[in-house]
Amino acid sequence: MTEITIPRPDDWHLHLRDGAMLEGVLPYSARDFARAIIMPNLVPPVVTGADAAAYRDRILAALPKDLDFTPLMTLYLTEGTDPADVASAHASGLVTAVKLYPAGATTNSHSGVRDLGKVMPVLEKMAEIGMPLCIHGEVTDPAVDIFDREAVFIDTVLDPLRARVPELRITLEHVTTSQGVDYVMGADANLAATITTHHLMINRNAILVGGIKPHYYCLPVAKRESHRLALRKAATSGDKRFFLGTDSAPHVDPLKECACGCAGIFTAINTLSCLAHVFEEEGALDHLAGFTSRNGPAWYGLPVNEAMVTLVRRETPVHWPERIFTGDGPVTVFDPLLPIHWEVA
Ligand code: NCD
Ligand code: ZN
Secondary structure, eight states, rough: OOOOEEEEEEEEEEESSSSSHHHHHHHHHHHHHSSSOOOOSSSSSOHHHHHHHHHHHHHHHSOOOOOOOOOEEEOOTTTTOOOHHHHHHHTTTTTTEEEEETTSSSSTTTTBBBBGGHHHHHHHHHHHHHOOEEOOOOOOOOOOOOGGHHHHHHHIIIIIHHHHTTTOOEEEEEEOOOHHHHHHTTHHHHHHHEEEEEEHOOOOOHHHSSSSOOGOOOOSSSOHHHHHHHHHHHHHHHTTTTTEEOOOOOOOHHHHSTTTTTOBBTTTTTTTHHHHHHHTTTTTTGGIIIIIIIIIHHTTTTTOSSEEEEEEEEEEEEOSEEEEETTTTTEEOOOOOSSSOOEOO
């Protein structure tokens, strides 16, 4: 196959940041994606409906006029979140989901949740109104090895939470382990998962072999090869519970290339090309549209985009800039480490 036409994709987990960075990165997502779930981990975070309305306005103001893109807003769950504010932001159509960051799990997560008991009224309200909870699924206990933090989260936090609030619809974000894949496959209809582009393409060797490579460092951190293979199998299987959330997370190069580099990989530019490559390798191009364009809308109760896009397989590899230049500074683009021939026509 040298050409494939799919409904215009959506990105169900995206960091757009704010200010000059937002202006620098938004055009790339808006070019290839019709909608995206916008992560709320700004400084300060997007906590209330009013915060989300203001952030959505800043995104729309930064959007180039010729691009058609709808930001789907999320609220950052804190121990002070008001269930009534969440419910009204959802009822008005302003906010699509709430994001749970265990406090300290990742970039700008210090205002996240320490004690799930304190947010039960919010979660119960969300279960009642059918509003999804997006979860960063890693424990933060310093005694737990960083490569085990997702699997331990599933056993010690996610599973008890689902037993306690079975009606709550949960998106387990950016699964990176076979345990995550197996858990979602074994669960009922109220659990789905996003998978990133980079976790389908790299394992932890990319970060650590031949010198430390900060541009492959993200959270959850890439795991060993067997986990990458499990993710590829799930993503390309056609199972409706798995769909794309790029987790494209730009940081300027000086904040990545230093003694304590930030977590995050910027993949907005080349995600569709990389995914076509992965699905072709797996002999599953017929499942690409499910992963990028159909399963996510079905989960969030939204229509599939009517516009179509065509990906074309070129004779020679396609290229992207090594880095883009934003008003905040340069941002390195994800390098998939192998030639990619697919391109959005
Ligand atoms: C994200 C960021 O930079 O905001 N980083 C990342 O490595 N994915 C936060 C997150 O989603 O964990
Ligand atoms: Zn993220």
